[in-house]
Amino acid sequence: MDRATVVIVSDETEFSRAVTNRWQAERDLPSFLLTGSSSYRQLAGENFALAILGGLQPESLESALHVLKSSGKPAIHVSRLNGHSPKGPDIFSLPQVAEWPDLLIQLATQILARERADADLVKLSEATAQLEHQASLGRYMLEMRHNLNNALTSVMGNSELILLNPEPLSANLKFQIETIRNMSMRMNEIMQRFSSLQKEFQLVEQQVWKKTTKNATAGV
Numbered sequence: 758m759d760r761a762t763v764v765i766v767s768d769e770t771e772f773s774r775a776v777t778n779r780w781q782a783e784r785d786l787p788s789f790l791l792t793g794s795s796s797y798r799q800l801a802g803e804n805f806a807l808a809i810l811g812g813l814q815p816e817s818l819e820s821a822l823h824v825l826k827s828s829g830k831p832a833i834h835v836s837r838l839n840g841h842s843p844k845g846p847d848i849f850s851l852p853q854v855a856e857w858p859d860l861l862i863q864l865a866t867q868i869l870a871r872e873r874a875d876a877d878l879v880k881l882s883e884a885t886a887q888l889e890h891q892a893s894l895g896r897y898m899l900e901m902r903h904n905l906n907n908a909l910t911s912v913m914g915n916s917e918l919i920l921l922n923p924e925p926l927s928a929n930l931k932f933q934i935e936t937i938r939n940m941s942m943r944m945n946e947i948m949q950r951f952s953s954l955q956k957e958f959q960l961v962e963q964q965v966w967k968k969t970t971k972n973a974t975a976g977v
Contacts, residue, residue: 761806761869763787766821768794769812772835776809779858787869798824806872807865811835811853822848831868835861877972881965888961898951906948913941 765773773791780786790805794817808825810818810832818834825832831847835857849868851861916938920931 761787761872762790762804763865764790764792764805764808766792766808766810767812768817772812775858776861779862783862794821805830807868808832809835809861809865833861833864881969881972885965888965902948902951906945909941909945909948913938913945916941
């Protein structure tokens with residue numbers, strides 16, 4: 758599984774070091790991108806799952822959050838006691854108390870898990886829509902199979918009767934009729950393949966259901 762990327766925006770080296778060192782003890786270690794108030798504007802083009810901000814002056818903090826909003830990704834701000842705490846639907850504030858690194862990792866882990874679940878849900882929805890489209894096409898072919906088989910049987914039967922006619926045929930006409938018969942037989946083989954599509958679609962639907970149930974259980 759690809760590792761999530763966590764952006765740490767801080768002008769204090771000790772803050773960034775405290776976050777990364779504490780995260781080393783966790784099983785799921787993300788990739789880190791470190792930046793400060795002088796280079797945070799590059800975040801607009803970065804692909805990341807979570808931003809952590811701390812050790813920033815109020816004006817630098819607001820500017821960084823403004824850039825981060827365009828990404829639509831969540832952010833955690835670790836604020837000093839009695840310090841400035843920005844508000845927003847995807848901004849989580851955490852006071853810099855004695856055990857703040859532990860609290861930060863717990864909160865960040867929950868946010869990253871939610872982000873992964875949302876991404877999996879989008880992929881699953883897209884896959885389900887594609888499967889539904891293919892299933893609709895398959896069901897239509899299965900419904901029309903009887904009519905197509907009747908038409909192919911008629912074409913093959915009439916071509917065989919013409920070839921069995923004692924009256925001589927020109928070489929060119931005989932070749933064309935044989936081609937019609939052979940292509941009809943090939944189409945008939947393809948139609949036989951459609952006979953097993955329903956079972957295959959049912960199997961795929963069962964697998965999708967199992968995967969959905971497994972993901973939902975894992976996210977609990």
